[in-house]
Amino acid sequence: MFIWLENTSLALWVGTSLWAYPFLLSIHIVGLAVVVGIFSMRDLRLLGLFSALSIDTFSHLSKLAVAGFILNAVSGFLLFTSQASTFVTSVPFLSKLSCIAVGMILAFYIQSRLKTEIQQQTKVLAFVSLICWMAAIVAGRLIAYIF
């Protein structure tokens, strides 16, 4: 299936066009800054930093973070197609996707708790979420180094 995906005209365009790959990488880093930027600020706030800033701030920003996520799901999928059969066996790639999945599930849990007072459990969720997003960055970078 992944070999088939690699040979679709879309994947071939991503892989062979002079500008498609760098263009998609550029979009992917802007999306990364939006998603991980907003979620990490939210997690740090829940862990007790910048306490003058209302927690409610981040319930307003979550739509923007989700928009960044969609941008990166699309650009990430397109980048994936060009080397699908290599990526599916890459440990850093699979680790990155797992971290993102956990991070996004936690984002929905945390979102529902942003309007109440911060509970101890929310702090734990925020801590795990922060670790997930940092680990996603580490794993994502290592895709280029560990095969």
Add this chain to the structure above:
Amino acid sequence: MFEYFAEAIIDSALTQWIQATYWLWPVMEITHFIGLTLLLGGLIVIDLRMAGFFRSIDPAATHKLLPAVILGFSLNLITGILFFYGDPMRYSINIGFQLKMLLVLLAGINAAMYHWKVDPILQTMDRNAASPPIAKVVAYTSLLSWTGVLLLGRLIPYVGTG
């Protein structure tokens, strides 16, 4: 300017150490990425509120995020200098890198405008009031220049020499 500096450091012990330490480059890249999320994460909140979005956020409180922004910038300044030392001839003549540094300079001047002109206004302004024009200009300049920095940085391996 960058070429002159590159020639001066090319034989430095730091350059040799970075090139000889195989694990260092990915560690620096990871640090640079984490730094950019702290920098941009904080600025997205500060700048969007300054531009007039998310009116329910207290504009005066957004500046509490500045330590995260400054930490992110510091991490990236240090790792950025190490990247340059690690491969001076490649970066110094790269048009993506040169334009990126210009935009960082622009963003720095803009940050000074924020510090001296806009932040004092935000500290005292009525949170329901419309953002003054100078705040909007500084907010959009910040968002656009840092987005440009991200794009140019990512394109350094793909663009030619200047």
